[in-house]
Amino acid sequence: MRTKIGPGILVAAAFIGPGTVTACTLAGVKFGTALLWAMLLSIVATVVLQEMAARLGIITQKGLAGVLKTELTIPWFRSLALLVVLSAIVIGNAAYEAGNIGGATLGLEVFFGQGYRQFYPWIIGLVAFVLLYLSSYKALEKVFVILVGIMSVSFLTTAIITGPDIKKVAQGLFMPEVPEGSLLTIIALVGTTVVPYNLFLHASLVREKWNSAAGLSDARKDTLISVFLGGLVSMAIIVSAAAIPGDQLESVMDLARGLEPLYGDAAKYFMGVGLFAAGVTSAITAPLAAAYVAGSVFGWEKGTKHFKFRLVWILVLISGVSVLSFDINPIQVIKFAQVANGILLPFIAVFLVWMVNKKGIMGNYKNDIWQNILAITILLLATVLGLKSLVQVFGILQ
Structure with a gap:
């Protein structure tokens, strides 16, 4: 039977945003292909966590925040947990939305130059608004399959053009090493791939596609294929960046310009198309995830057409466009988002593992021993990542 690609493709599109592209670019420039193993590890961790989130969503037919709300019985702790979730996802995604739209803007600059730069955020914002407002989930799914396909072809072609060893x-990939000075880069690669808000997004989206345990097999295939494809794109960016001599590149557009004299205009344009697609997909999924989380926490009726649901993603979208259009300095807000997400990842991983082990929630579909071994290993990784994220943010501030 043909595999039904669905919510997983939105998850892949969400983590391949401008932040991931930049992290992969810097990894390739500074350390060549030596850190590909970190991306492979990130993909395995993402598949394991996203499968659990999808399984929880299908079996309970609730969002992850909705299950948290039901299962946490101590009032003050439940309120604190939901506040952390709301702050990190809604406010955090609002902060990062500027980066998503900015990434798509850079892609447009490759083709149309910087002369109309002030208009690009509004164009991207309008595209995202129209897709979110007018599209049903099924329509969005088709759009994302096309955009991720374009992104994949663009970045993979760029990597092939460079003729890697x-x-x-x-x-x-298979002989891990930690070069001197690479620890923060490894953390960045893992942190941009294992994304907390994707767990909420996935648990909510699977309910749009499957309403019974009969869909679990398709959901697993969808998760595996989509996340692997996303990881392949990330690896292609690292490989492309590794081909550039020197270590002076600081962004993906530096990479595009660096490829031009060696491999011609084609590499630059493929990179521009890929970056535009990465920015647009993340600019759509970040507001969508924020709206799903808010809907689960406040118990709004299911469906993307609900007024309050739309209001949340509209506010997130407007925040991103506004930051870029009016030169508002987003450093303090982004700093808060980084701290909140650093705390959120291990916090959510703990509750996710706990919930998928509860017979009362999952019935016969709770974790088996091997799933728990993998989950606990990833939980330890998430905890270290969270602590390192906090140290990194506060270190930068000093």
């Missing part, structure tokens, strides 16, 4: 690529 296959032996070095294989060593980077």
Whole structure:
């Protein structure tokens, strides 16, 4: 039977945003293909966590925040937990939305130059608004399949154009090493792939596609294929960046310009198309995730057409456009988002593992021993990542 690609493709599109593209670019520039193993590890962790979130969503037919709200019985703790979730996801995504729209804007600059730069955020914002406002979930799904397809072809073609050394690529994937000064880059690669809000987004979206345990097999295939494809794109960016001599590149557009003299205009344009697609997809999924979380927490009726649901994603979208259009300095807000997400990842991972082990919630579909071994290993990784994220943010501030 043909695999039904669905919510997983939105998850992949969400984590391949401008932040991931930039992190992968810097990893390739500074350390070549040596850190490909960190991306492979991130993909495995993402598949495991997203599968659990999708399974929880299908079996309970609730969003992740909705299950948290039901299962946490101590009032003050439930309120605190939901406040942390709301703050990190809604306010955090509002902060990062500027980066998503900014990434798509850079893609437009490759083709149309910087002369109309002030209009690009509004164009991207309008595209995202129209898709979110007019599209049903099924329509969005089709749009994302197309956009992720374009993004994948663009970045993979860029990597192929550079003619990578296959032996070095294989060593980077399967022979882990931690070069001097690479720890924060490894954390960035994991942190941009294992995304907390994707767990909420996935648990909510699977209910739009499957309403019974009969859909679990398709959901697992969808998660595996989509996240693997997203990981392949991330690896392609690392490989492309590794081909550039020197270590002076600081952004993906520096990468595009660096590829031009070596490999011609084609590499630059493929990179521009890929960055535009990455920015647009993340600019749509971040507001969508925020709206789903708010809907679960406040018990709004299910459906993307609900007024309050739309109001949340509209506010997130407007915040991103406004920051870019009026030169508002988003540093303090982004700093809060980083701290909140650093705390949220291990926090949510703990509750996710707890919930998928409860017979009363999952019945016969709770975790088996091997799933728990993988989950606990990833939980330890998430905890270390959370602590390192906090240290990094406060270190930057000093």
